[in-house]
Amino acid sequence: MPGNADTLTTIAALKSVSKRYGSVTAVDRLTLEIRRGEILALLGPNGAGKTTSVNLLLGLAGPTDGKAELFGRAPRDVAARRRIGAMLQGAQLGGHARVHEMLALYSGYYLDPLPRMETLRIAGLEGLENRPVVKLSGGQKQRLLFALAICGNPELLFLDEPSAGLDVESRRGLWAAIRRLKEQGRSIVLTTHYLEEADALADRIVVIHCGRVIAQGTPAEIKNTVAQRHIRCVTGLSAVQVKMLPGVTAVNSDGERLDIVATRPEHVLFEMLRLDPALQDLEVTGAKLEEAFLALTDDNREAQAA
Amino acid sequence: MNTVTAKHWSWQDTLGVYLREAGFQFWELVRMPGFSLPTLAFPTMFYLFFGLIFGHSGSGSITTYMLGTYGTFGIMAPALFGFGVSVAMEHERGILALKRVVPLPPMAYLFAKVVMAMLFALVIVILLFVLGAVFGGVVLPRREWLGLAATLVLGTLPFCALGLAVGVRTSGQASAAISNLIYLPMSFLSGLWVPLRFFPHWLQELATALPAYHLAQLSLGIIHMSDNSSFQQHLVYLVVFTIVFLWIAQRGWRRIQDR
The missing domain is CATH 3.40.50.300 (P-loop containing nucleotide triphosphate hydrolases)
Structure with missing residues (x-):
């Protein structure tokens, strides 16, 4: 059919x-x-x-x-x-x-x-x-x-x-x-x-x-739309700097490592490596579906508010 | 896949659906010992004790009278519990919703349950008749046996309406409790266990408000043992009672149709 x-x-x-x-x-x-x-x-x-x-x-x-x-x-x-x-x-x-x-x-x-x-x-x-x-x-x-x-x-x-x-x-x-x-x-x-x-x-x-x-x-x-990745790494860049990069939705720091949530991890990583070639201990993982969902519903809320 | 099919739904198919639904409901209840045992055992046991063992005078008049009263007592249970409570239970368990998304004609479900209650009532009536005829010396013309049986079986209808009115408004547990609170006191107050003439006058007056009293009197009227002779009055009361409670039930039924 x-x-x-x-x-x-x-x-x-x-x-x-x-x-x-x-x-x-x-x-x-x-x-x-x-x-x-x-x-x-x-x-x-x-x-x-x-x-x-x-x-x-x-x-x-x-x-x-x-x-x-x-x-x-x-x-x-x-x-x-x-x-x-x-x-x-x-x-x-x-x-x-x-x-x-x-x-x-x-x-x-x-x-x-x-x-x-x-x-x-x-x-x-x-x-x-x-x-x-x-x-x-x-x-x-x-x-x-x-x-x-x-x-x-x-x-x-x-x-x-x-x-x-x-x-x-x-x-x-x-x-x-x-x-x-x-x-x-x-x-x-x-x-x-x-x-x-x-x-x-x-x-x-x-x-x-x-x-x-x-x-x-x-x-x-x-x-x-909802694809998000966690990027974890040790870097000289500050959380504020990273937050400015396009595609980054959230940044958390545990003092040693940054935990970055991004929709376009490849671009974000490329930018970060350009800014900080010494970046190390890199780990990229898929965001949990719940987080993806929240992002989607948050976007929607923002879109509605706008 | 049969998007194009030569088959059409016929009235025979509809009839088949109605009959299968009723048959299925009946066997479901028969196989539910928590329902079928007390429903069959209580009226026959009471009739055995109070009619055959304590009341047997030899003439058969008490045992005949008690066919009308215990018969009424017996047929109320499948109507209140087999019908009303089971609708409440099936509503609570989402079975009612399931029955509504299948192409079952809307009335077939209720029809099946009423038929099931009547079949159960018929079984109870036959059990009582056999006990009465074999052990109680009850002798009636065939016309009266049949008339009494028909009255009792059709007499489930007012109690089906009552059971449904309760069932569509309450949870399964609550409707069972409420139905028991209606069933047992009403049976006593309507003179089904002890004849009304042993009651104080004001209790006799109270009885005339109860459907079980009127069905019992109607049944006794068939076998010429009614406490009074106003056959039509009892019938009118029962018809009006049925219509009123069907109307009440219908309003609740409509409400639970909207999830």
Whole structure:
């Protein structure tokens, strides 16, 4: 399907949607388009409005203002829902029904569900069909939620924090499954607060903060915006001098070494070596994603203030 | 991927969804011993003790009377707990949200739960009838057996409405506590355990405000054992009660629909 003219088709959208709960504005005039065949990651810190955006697209929340559309219909339209699947955050499955019974029930909601074995295989639940849901481990329940989301053979899949609470190995498995679903031509919207996850999976990342879109683009573009490095070294230059260099966002000194945070480490280093050829004990490391995030949201705040 | 498909959703598909949902809900409850055991055991046990062991006079009149009262007591539990409390629990656990993003017709979930409560009520009624007929010497014309069973099974509806009104407003834990606080005192005050004629007059007056009293009297009316003869009055009370609580429930239901 890639390369197909279909890839430009918008299949779901939020059109200048606001959602207020009392005096709290969870989503603020947010516009979002989901295109056929893409994996779109909604990236942002907790409380940014990612889940509310998904809930608006799913019809779980009604917009205070603006319009949400799913396949050109209202999200609460049953016909639109037959074409989607959703894995919701914090849904606690339980009960004495067996895995295959629950799958059969949920598959039955759809016109053309996936064969049971395929759902089980994609979700990594093979061999657990006969286990009562209540006896599944936390990770297995998470995989069952995933299975329930995909069992209807959805064209568009919503995954709200799909890897929350998964160990590293399960997360890898989930990522592989998500990529395979995309290869089958499905569109996927996932929310995450890990840049790493968005980077690994998404074709397009939309960064949401305080209910607004503050950046969007390919993972490479987003990473460039937020790419920051720590430069640590012993140098004769003062912190004030270094702070003046273009691309430097912060400088800390522990008395012996300088710790420089920079968006363009190559340029900064070049300048520093020019000014101080005796610079030594050099170490360049990637900034933590949280710091990158903060930088992005700080930029945004400054941009808004300006 | 089937973006182009010859299949269309038919009314048979919708019917299938409704039936599977109801069946699934029913078996879920049956397999939940914390619910199914007390729900089945309490009415049958009470009927056994107070009707068959202490009350058996040989004529079968007390055991017949108690089919109406313990029947009412029995069918309230699946409505209040199987329906109302389970909606509260599933709301709390995010299952309700899950049911709302799947293409399940909005009413199918509630319909399934009501059917499940009625099926459970039917099981309780059959258990009581068998006990009454086999051990209690209850003899009724077939028309009255069926009429009593139908009244009791349909009698779950007002309590489903009540249970839902509580369930959509409270957490799972709280709704279980509140439902118990409604269930047990109301059963006693409506004369389901001890016939009302042994009550002081003012308590008898109080009973007329309670839906369980009216359902019990309606049931007793079917088998010609009602304390009074105003069949229609009881029916009107129950219908109005159901509508009022459905309206209250609907308002809360709408509120929890918006996450």
